[in-house]
Amino acid sequence: MTAINDRDFSYPxxxxxxxxxxxxxxxPTVVLSHENPDxxxxxxxxGLxxxxxxLGREVIAVMDVPRYLRFLVREGEVVPTLAQWPQGALAAVLDVDNNDPARVAGADLGTFSGPVVNIDHHGTNRRQAAALLVDPSLPATTMMVADVVDALGAPWSEAIATPLMLGLNTxxxxxxxxxxxxxxxxxxARLLSHGARLGWINDNLGQHSRSYYLLLREVLSTMEFLHGGRVVLARVDDAMLERAGSTWEDVETYVNILRGAEGSVLAVMxxxxxxxxxxxxxxxxxVSAQNVAVALGGGGHVxxxxxxxxxxxxxxxxRLDAAITAELERVGLGG
Structure with a gap:
C-alpha cells in the first residue's frame, strides 16, 4: 500500500x-465500514x-445495520458478515481508517491481500491504501462518495442520493x-436535485421504540455534571438494559442528548x-473530543x-478523568 502525504494531496x-x-x-467489490455503524x-x-x-458491477455490501437505520435498507441488500473473501476481490473501506482492521466490521481486513480503496474524513487516518480519498475538512464521508459517484459516471437516482443525504444529515x-x-x-442541494428524501429521513430518525425511552430514563439518572458543569457524563450497563427490555443499539444517540446540557463543552456517554x-x-x-479519545487509545473527529x-x-x-482534565487545561478551562 502507498502512503499519501498531505502536501501531495489533490482532492479532484x-x-x-x-x-x-x-x-x-x-x-467483485466488497464494501465495508466501521463497527457500530452510524x-x-x-x-x-x-450509496457506493x-x-x-x-453500472452492472458485482458488489457485496457488509454491515450489521442497527435497528434505527434499517428503514433505508432493502431486503437482501447487505450481509452482516463476510465468511470469506471472494476470489479477486477489491475492498472499499468507507468512513474508517483502513489501517485499523479492528475498526473495520464484518470482515477480517488483516487477512486481505487484494487492493484497498479507502474513502474517509477522519483526521486520524494514516493515509495508506491502493487508492485513497481522505479529507478531514469535510463533515461527512458521503460528500466524497457523491463525488466518486459522479466520477464513476453512474446514473443518479433517488435510491443513491437518499442514503448519501442520510450521512450528510446525521x-x-x-x-x-x-x-x-x-x-x-x-x-x-445537489443530492436533493437527484431526489434525496430529506424529510423522510428525518421522520424515520425521529421515531424510537418504547424501550428507548425506558432506558433513557435509567441513563439520565446516572448523569454527573463535572468541572463546574462543563462536562456531563452518563453511564449505561447490562442491568439497565435488562430492566428496560432494551439493547445496546438504543444507546447510540444518547450522547447527543447529553451534549444539549446548558454550559457543557464535553459530553461523555x-x-x-x-x-x-x-x-x-x-x-x-x-474543546477537542478527539484529543480526549486519542489520549485513551481511540480516535475520531474534533x-x-x-x-x-x-x-x-x-x-x-x-484515566478518563485525567484525559478530560488535560484537555480542559489545554483550552484554559482547568481548575
Missing part, C-alpha cells in the same frame, strides 16, 4: 484515482454499493454543527460492559470521537 485527482480503480477492477457509515456503503450495481447534526460550510449546503468500557464523546467551544478501554469502569474512570 484523488476522486478520479479512486473512481478509476473502482471502475477498472474486474472482480448514518454516515451506512449512507456511504449504500447502489452506484456500482447500477454527521452534521442536521446541519447544526460548526463543520457545516457553504460546500456542505451545495452538496445537500459510557457503555459499561463489565470488563471493558466504550466511550462516545461530543465537544464544542474549542467534535465527535470515541475510545475503548479494556478495564472495568471503576479503574478506567481515573
Amino acid at each position: 485527482q484523488a476522486v478520479q484515482t479512486v473512481a478509476g480503480l473502482l471502475r477498472a477492477h474486474p472482480g 448514518g454516515d457509515a451506512l449512507g456511504s456503503v449504500l 454499493t447502489r452506484a456500482l450495481r447500477a 454527521d452534521t447534526g442536521s446541519f447544526r454543527y460548526d463543520s457545516v460550510t457553504p460546500r456542505t449546503f451545495e452538496a445537500a 459510557v457503555k459499561d460492559f463489565g470488563d471493558r468500557i466504550k466511550l462516545s464523546l461530543r465537544s464544542r467551544g474549542g 467534535p465527535a470521537a470515541g475510545a475503548t478501554l479494556t478495564q472495568p469502569y471503576a479503574q478506567a474512570r481515573e
